[in-house]
Amino acid sequence: MDVQTAGEESTITYQQLTDMEREFDDVETDILRYQVRRQLPLFERRHKLISEIRGFWPLVMEQAPPDIDEYIQPSDSNLLVTALTSLYVTHFEAEDGDPRSVAIRFEFDENEYFEDRVIEKKFWHRTSKDGWTGFVSEPVDIKWKEGKDLTEGLLGLAKALWDEEQAAGANGAGSKGKELTPNQKALKDKIEAIGLGGLSFFAWFGYRGPKVSAEESKLATKEEKERRERRGAGEEVSTPKNDDDDEDDEEEEFEIFPSGDQLALAIAEDLWPSAIKYFNQAQEDDALSDASFEDFDDEAGLSQVDSDEDERPSKKRKA
């Protein structure tokens, strides 16, 4: 279909514009691979530096931007402030896969909520055969202490259902036309009973995303590129249509944190690289509220650091 503007038809098609965008995406992935490689030693040094500052990550979380902060409930905040000791983001497929995939690792002190000292969640960047692209993940369980489960059992059920599906394999997956399994029914009932509004940040560990295997993603990416190249060479090649919306709906039914992919992006691409900036902001807020308590040299030093920060133009690279 040709692009049409102001009543005039052009010889350019929407498909050509989409293909152009896909080429930018491919190059952007290469650039990200380069970026990850260049920044890795710096992030390691930063990690060592800030691990010597008690309360660094709790202060950063306190200053988290709205797209993260909106998911942090008061009890989450209480837990994070008292027990979060480390956060680390790794682009674990940067060298031999998709550099957009990220692992987000939290470390905790002993605390009243759960037994775990390390909770890590991985997000694989995948492309489905019908053209969807984004993060898929697996529910990660948390060993809650008695009566302390901030997700009210949702996370445990999401993990149990996931394990059941893995055990059943490809054949047993999906419930189309079948009765719900006990785990599916329990999770569905629980979601209906408590709703997903105001849910704990920790329910995010239950995010799964669409079912797209590594194999499907690899094949879909290869085929999309081939179609694009053939179109570039002048062939007429159409893009396969997405005709299984039903299946997607069914998958979403058992999603306890539907915006989990967005939250992962916000942590990996904003909170993580800008952690020192958020920490400085938190310190400045602190200095302002404790103005009578802290000495004034401290404040002058702080505001100097921060005004440097403010004057630099944003380094956002927008796509």
Added chain:
Amino acid sequence: MDVQTAGEESTITYQQLTDMEREFDDVETDILRYQVRRQLPLFERRHKLISEIRGFWPLVMEQAPPDIDEYIQPSDSNLLVTALTSLYVTHFEAEDGDPRSVAIRFEFDENEYFEDRVIEKKFWHRTSKDGWTGFVSEPVDIKWKEGKDLTEGLLGLAKALWDEEQAAGANGAGSKGKELTPNQKALKDKIEAIGLGGLSFFAWFGYRGPKVSAEESKLATKEEKERRERRGAGEEVSTPKNDDDDEDDEEEEFEIFPSGDQLALAIAEDLWPSAIKYFNQAQEDDALSDASFEDFDDEAGLSQVDSDEDERPSKKRKA
């Protein structure tokens, strides 16, 4: 000064955190250089492709994000819609200078407002000796047709003052303790008379930013890096203080578009790389409002393109 949190002092200083951030900045500049190099051939091909779509850039401007749109007044919009034929952003110092510097070039059809067919504005990314970092520029004049000056004379005065300063050289620059020159007085009076609120987008071509020469910037960058390296090696080295706030204030007095650097960033880092996305959005809006007029095949095609777009996670790289 040591970092202090929750009443506990750490052995880490704020200076160490700032130095760490500066190292990230340096690497980020290298990454940007790589990015510019990789994307250049794609932007050239995109330019050819979209130059065949009549009204591409006016539609993109129509969908511009709020941080650009807020500066586009109704008469600017009228001019852009009827006459803007091309927009092109170049990182003109990418290979042998600062890859953050950008030139933004607009091309226009013959129009009722001005004689120019090409208006280009350059932004040099500079660092001052007192630590400021950002865009500096030079006022660019526009040959307005009789009675059609959208800036009500401001842009012409800003350019005349700039030329006067250049002619006077370093000795004559600045008016500290001196009387205002006629151009300075005229510009100051004009700013007071008409105010800078609701000013035309085209006043942006008058942005100049702080006075930081290429030489000062080069030296400041080198010295900052040396201080950082000496601190890294354990020496005590302090950062020079910014003690000429007065001078900065004086410079701002003749700035007709104070947020010109932010607008340049928004165009270079958002509108420009995401132009096809904004164009598709404009087409979709159009299709929605003309639903009874356009044929439905067109709409289906359009919304498919756009839903692809929406499902991909944001590629923003936040600093």
